[in-house]
Amino acid sequence: MVKLDFGKTGGLVPAIVQDFKTGDVLMLAYMNKAAWEQTLSSGKATYFSRSRQKLWIKGNTSGNRQIVKEIRIDCDNDTVLLKVEQIGGAACHTGYRSCFYKKINPEGATEITGKPVFDPEEVYGK
Amino acid sequence: MVKLDFGKTGGLVPAIVQDFKTGDVLMLAYMNKAAWEQTLSSGKATYFSRSRQKLWIKGNTSGNRQIVKEIRIDCDNDTVLLKVEQIGGAACHTGYRSCFYKKINPEGATEITGKPVFDPEEVYGK
Numbered sequence: 001m002v003k004l005d006f007g008k009t010g011g012l013v014p015a016i017v018q019d020f021k022t023g024d025v026l027m028l029a030y031m032n033k034a035a036w037e038q039t040l041s042s043g044k045a046t047y048f049s050r051s052r053q054k055l056w057i058k059g060n061t062s063g064n065r066q067i068v069k070e071i072r073i074d075c076d077n078d079t080v081l082l083k084v085e086q087i088g089g090a091a092c093h094t095g096y097r098s099c100f101y102k103k104i105n106p107e108g109a110t111e112i113t114g115k116p117v118f119d120p121e122e123v124y125g126k
Numbered sequence: 127m128v129k130l131d132f133g134k135t136g137g138l139v140p141a142i143v144q145d146f147k148t149g150d151v152l153m154l155a156y157m158n159k160a161a162w163e164q165t166l167s168s169g170k171a172t173y174f175s176r177s178r179q180k181l182w183i184k185g186n187t188s189g190n191r192q193i194v195k196e197i198r199i200d201c202d203n204d205t206v207l208l209k210v211e212q213i214g215g216a217a218c219h220t221g222y223r224s225c226f227y228k229k230i231n232p233e234g235a236t237e238i239t240g241k242p243v244f245d246p247e248e249v250y251g252k
Contacts, residue, residue, distance in 0.1 A: 001234045008176070014140050016151055023149030025142055028205045040234055050134070073236065074225040075218050079154045081226045092201050099200040100207045108127045108166055110199065 005078040006033055012048060013078055017091065020069040020083035026091035027099040029058070031080060043068050045082055062123045064088035090117035093124070131204040132159055138174060139204055143217065146195040146209035152217035153225040155184070157206060169194050171208055188249045190214035216243035219250070 004013055012030040019026055029047035031039065035055055038046040045066035049056040059065030066084040073080055092099040095116030102110040130139055138156040145152055155173035157165065161181055164172040171192035175182040185191030192210035199206055218225040221242030228236040 002228075002230060002236050009135065014154060016142050016154060018151060025144060025151065025207055028140060028142060028200065040230070071230040072226040073228050073230065074154065075220050075222070075227070076225075079225070081151055094201050096201070099202075099205070100198040101201070102128075102199050104128060104166070104197040104199065110128050113198075 004036060008078050013080055015080040015082055017082050017084055020085055024098055025100055026086060045084055064090055095120050134204050139206055141206040141208055143208050143210055146211055150224055151226055152212060171210055190216055221246045
């Protein structure tokens with residue numbers, strides 16, 4: 001059984017989440033040991049929410065779950081790469097498919113790319 | 127000019143590095159404000175080495191530089207996504223193309239995928 005190095009960032013490792021078909025990077029989240037073990041055993045992407053300080057089964061509120069298709073770890077066992085099937089078509093709470101919808105242009109300003117897939121107000125209420 | 131949120135992880139933001147052609151995730155590194163600004167101004171991926179506690183122009187020792195082709199940031203401005211041209215064919219100090227050369231199999235053990243592109247002993251000495 002692989003052992004991840006949770007010591008470098010206060011008990012958390014970053015998890016890069018990639019669409020298993022297109023290769024698009026959808027988001028970055030964090031896992032503590034419990035989130036990592038639950039992801040392995042359930043096959044559903046589970047993270048640790050730093051803002052809410054608790055386990056976060058991705059999509060439990062929005063329905064936009066992530067089915068894990070492949071898991072990789074990096075050379076020094078302190079970063080996870082999940083290849084997932086993104087249910088509902090969007091990973092970002094803003095409604096965009098990917099959290100990385102802002103591109104830096106040559107002047108150093110941000111430019112929005114793409115369009116939201118869902119309306120966050122409808123999905124999360126208020 | 128965009129402002130990144132360096133406050134959540136002690137002055138650093140994670141940077142996901144992706145091959146601009148294949149979409150393969152090559153590595154994850156960290157940037158402080160100086161590394162971010164130098165990446166923007168130079169077009170060469172520059173990080174902050176947590177182990178050496180100093181600015182790290184990727185490839186300065188190995189020659190395996192990363193030419194930045196596109197920069198994205200995420201919804202809450204605390205993660206960077208770099209799309210790069212990987213000079214020398216390998217991003218990982220182990221000689222593998224990607225740092226994510228270890229796959230988790232259904233039993234929870236790691237399996238090595240692919241083969242090293244270079245011999246680290248030749249590149250880094252020792």
